[in-house]
Amino acid sequence: MIRLFAFVLLILTGPALADDVQYRNSRFGTTAVLPADFRASPAPTNGDGRSFSHPVLRGTVSVYGAHNIAGDRLADYRDYLTGIYLDSGQSITYQAGGNSWFVLSGWDGDEIYYLRAEGCTGGPVHHIYFSFPGSEKPRWEPIIERYARKLDGPCQ
Template sequence: MARIATAALAAGLAVAAGGLALADQLAYENARFGTRFALPAHMFTAIDPPPANSDGIRFLSDDGAALSIFGQFNVFNETPEQMRQRLAGYRAENAESVTYEAAGDDWLVLSGFSGTDIYYERYEFGRDAVVHGAVLVHPAADKARYQRLVESFAERLTGP
């Protein structure tokens, strides 16, 4: 796990490392899929090493929250509604609740509880059968801290 330098963030320095720019906002762009996400730098203090296949990254906070950003191929050739149904079924099979779900022509959202944590996941369907995803999991006690980030997922998650 790599620590994000708080002093560098506070000073607004930009550091490029494998598609990651650090400043007041963390701006991640996945080179493999073109998935992009901008997040507030003050919320996350560490980054897990990226997977070998370069499909995404996971940011961690001191309070136990994790934000995963990734791209993936739509291997099942699903519509957003079909993917929403599959993911909701997976959550139910794992004793997780789904308290909010929605899908449009090229996006879907699921949110609910996983134990004592809240999860929020958004997927954007892009070109070339690619799905861009972002999943935030945080302690339920910290809901107010993450609410503004969740409300802006639609603007923050993009891709070709």
């Protein structure tokens, strides 16, 4: 009976599992769902996160956690990153946010970046960062729309 239940469950959920994979960062608990055809780069020694690339698309997706070094509020961290981006010559063409998340997107030379960060007061900040050539925008937009909001992680 258990085997039958497991088989039925596999049949019912198989396509969803085949299309997506979940990455979880053990240091910060940051999780993200990505398309199954993206491949992980080697893990960094600090355990903060991982980058992923596609065999055909040019660009990368990075998923990582970090401490909020700008203060307790997520808004402080957003302002801190905004300053870094602008000081380094990047543009910010889109911003959005709420109490526990924000998005910064724009251009870094010929590359488009899209950062979504989530966090809460006093806790870590979870990130998903997409970077790709501007010419690849039509191919990356549906990926960002589907996967950026699947970022998650604990507050403490």
